[in-house]
Amino acid sequence: xxxxxxxxxxxxxxxxxxxxxxxxxxxxxxxxxxxxxxxxxxxxxxxxxxxxxxxxxxxxxxxxxxxxxxxxxxxxxxxxxxxxxxxxxxxxxxxxxxxxxxxxxxxxxxxxxx
Amino acid sequence: xxxxxxxxxxxxxxxxxxxxxxxxxxxxxxxxxxxxxxxxxxxxxxxxxxxxxxxxxxxxxxxxxxxxxxxxxxxxxxxxxxxxxxxxxxxxxxxxxxxxxxxxxxxxxxxxxx
Numbered sequence: 001x002x003x004x005x006x007x008x009x010x011x012x013x014x015x016x017x018x019x020x021x022x023x024x025x026x027x028x029x030x031x032x033x034x035x036x037x038x039x040x041x042x043x044x045x046x047x048x049x050x051x052x053x054x055x056x057x058x059x060x061x062x063x064x065x066x067x068x069x070x071x072x073x074x075x076x077x078x079x080x081x082x083x084x085x086x087x088x089x090x091x092x093x094x095x096x097x098x099x100x101x102x103x104x105x106x107x108x109x110x111x112x113x114x
Numbered sequence: 115x116x117x118x119x120x121x122x123x124x125x126x127x128x129x130x131x132x133x134x135x136x137x138x139x140x141x142x143x144x145x146x147x148x149x150x151x152x153x154x155x156x157x158x159x160x161x162x163x164x165x166x167x168x169x170x171x172x173x174x175x176x177x178x179x180x181x182x183x184x185x186x187x188x189x190x191x192x193x194x195x196x197x198x199x200x201x202x203x204x205x206x207x208x209x210x211x212x213x214x215x216x217x218x219x220x221x222x223x224x225x226x227x228x
Contacts, residue, residue, distance in 0.1 A: 004156065037217075045204065045219040091156060100145065100164070101172060102217065104156030 002027045004094050006105035013082045014113050020067075021077045021108050023092030031097035034068065034075045039089040039107070048090070051075065079110075087112045116140050120205050120220035127195040127227045135190040135223050137205030145208040146188040147217070148172075148180065150201040157204060163188055195227045 003026045013019035025034070036048040051059045051068050058066050063083075067076045079086055092105040118139045127133055139146065144165045149157040149172075159172030163182040177199055179191040188207075192199060205220040 006156075009154070043202070043222045045206075045217075047216045050216075093156075100147075100162055101159050102157075104149075104158075106154060106156050 002029075002032075002094050002096065002103050004092050004103050004105035006090075006092055006108050008108045009106070010109045010111070012111040012113055013079075015082055015084060017082055018078060018080045019082055019110065021079075021090050021092075021110065023075045023077070023105055025073050025075065025092075025094050025103075027073070027094065027096070029096055033095045033097070034066075035093040035095070035102070036064070036066070036075075036077045037091045037093060037104075038086075039091065040085075041088070045091070049077070082112050084112050084114060086110060118205055118207055118218050118220040120203075120223050122223060123221065124224050125226070127192075127225065129195060129197065129227060131195050132191070132193050133195065133225075135192070135203055135205075135225070137188045137190065137220060138186050139188075139205075139207040139218070140186065141207060141209070141218065142185060143207035143209050143218070144185065145210070145215075146182065147206045147208075148178070148188070148190045149204045149206065150174065151204060151222075152201050160190065160203075192225075197227050199225065200227045201225060 032053045034051045038048045039045045049061045063080045089107045094103045121136045147162040148160040161180040163169045203223045206217045208215045
């Protein structure tokens with residue numbers, strides 16, 4: 001069974017600085033998809049960024065980018081120029097190709113210090 | 115456009131009581147999901163549905179039931195509530211079968227069983 005591990009329960013960063021959230025996963029499959037979801041204090045979870053495992057190029061969405069290391073099974077999220085609105089729980093998630101189930105990590109609570 | 119709407123947002127149950135968590139989406143999505151989120155843990159899939167009249171078990175289905183009589187609605191039924199079912203429940207939907215498809219989440223329902 002696939003597992004997703006986020007080893008940082010909490011992280012904090014100064015406003016305008018850069019922070020990296022870690023995620024590792026375990027799978028024997030070669031075709032899969034990885035996601036980062038953000039859960040603000042209002043609790044509605046939203047998609048931040050996604051990565052297809054067959055793509056070598058790291059995904060980027062504005063200030064959010066990933067460092068995808070397939071061999072190491074690592075999928076970290078980098079947030080540049082951190083803003084107060086980035087404060088939230090961040091979840092890393094995995095889905096096998098052709099499957100419906102998303103496997104989530106435990107989450108990392110990110111605090112932005114003004 | 116309301117997206118995914120869950121009710122109630124909060125509920126306290128006594129052991130052995132039953133209740134239904136309601137979930138409605140207005141995006142005409144075929145795929146719908148129920149997750150539970152325990153403190154310090156990632157989300158775990160309870161049940162999912164790929165269309166009206168079709169449901170399937172996820173990782174943790176015991177103690178729950180679902181139905182999908184319409185595309186819009188996917189209620190989650192708790193029979194004989196137990197303290198282990200104390201959790202935050204999230205309903206989510208997705209447009210189609212593409213594994214890269216974004217999940218849209220409701221705001222969650224916090225359930226306490228005493």
